Amino acid sequence: DTEVTQTPKHLVMGMTNKKSLKCEQHMGHRAMYWYKQKAKKPPELMFVYSYEKLSINESVPSRFSPECPNSSLLNLHLHALQPEDSALYLCASSQGAEGINQPQHFGDGTRLSIL
Amino acid sequence: GQNIDQPTEMTATEGAIVQINCTYQTSGFNGLFWYQQHAGEAPTFLSYNVLDGLEEKGRFSSFLSRSKGYSYLLLKELQMKDSASYLCAVRDRGYSTLTFGKGTMLLVSP
Numbered sequence: 001d002t003e004v005t006q007t008p009k010h011l012v013m014g015m016t017n018k019k020s021l022k023c024e025q026h027m028g029h030r031a032m033y034w035y036k037q038k039a040k041k042p043p044e045l046m047f048v049y050s051y052e053k054l055s056i057n058e059s060v061p062s063r064f065s066p067e068c069p070n071s072s073l074l075n076l077h078l079h080a081l082q083p084e085d086s087a088l089y090l091c092a093s094s095q096g097a098e099g100i101n102q103p104q105h106f107g108d109g110t111r112l113s114i115l
Numbered sequence: 116g117q118n119i120d121q122p123t124e125m126t127a128t129e130g131a132i133v134q135i136n137c138t139y140q141t142s143g144f145n146g147l148f149w150y151q152q153h154a155g156e157a158p159t160f161l162s163y164n165v166l167d168g169l170e171e172k173g174r175f176s177s178f179l180s181r182s183k184g185y186s187y188l189l190l191k192e193l194q195m196k197d198s199a200s201y202l203c204a205v206r207d208r209g210y211s212t213l214t215f216g217k218g219t220m221l222l223v224s225p
Contacts (some may be wrong), residue, residue: 071176
């Protein structure tokens with residue numbers, strides 16, 4: 001079990017659906033991250049939130065829309081996804097975005113399949 | 116650009132010692148992290164190095180040479196549960212963002 005909780009664990013959706021991925025941490029971390037991981041590939045950074053503000057968007061398509069309602073929660077809203085978006089979506093958090101000795105702690109991920 | 120290299124696969128025997136190497140060429144450097152990831156699970160933080168030298172944490176040790184752009188993860192007294200992918204990641208910007216290597220799949224056999 002990790003201290004970063006992601007729901008749902010699995011999600012199957014059609015290309016016209018709208019769904020949301022949720023991430024929660026109660027470690028007092030002020031930086032939160034979304035990563036995308038394809039099979040047998042490393043995680044690829046999508047978004048970084050620092051103190052509830054979007055700090056980094058790695059040129060992610062607008063069909064992915066992040067939201068940080070408060071310091072403990074991070075959402076990823078999905079709309080009109082493509083089959084190639086099928087992947088494991090990982091959420092991570094760290095104490096702060098700008099310190100140096102702050103490892104990221106990952107959730108177990110949501111395995112997303114687009115039909 | 117960013118370039119982080121690790122061997123794709125390694126095999127070792129239970130009880131042995133294995134060293135997983137990582138070389139990097141990145142535009143910036145603010146630390147190197149090692150993560151373990153079992154199939155279908157989250158990456159788990161193992162170790163990090165910011166300064167040159169060896170960091171030891173139980174059965175795991177990590178070494179860094181910034182001048183050579185080189186790190187290794189040393190696993191001692193290997194156990195079957197150590198079979199996993201080991202990811203080398205460089206913090207290359209002011210934020211705690213990580214660029215990951217492709218990972219080394221370690222298979223521990225009896």
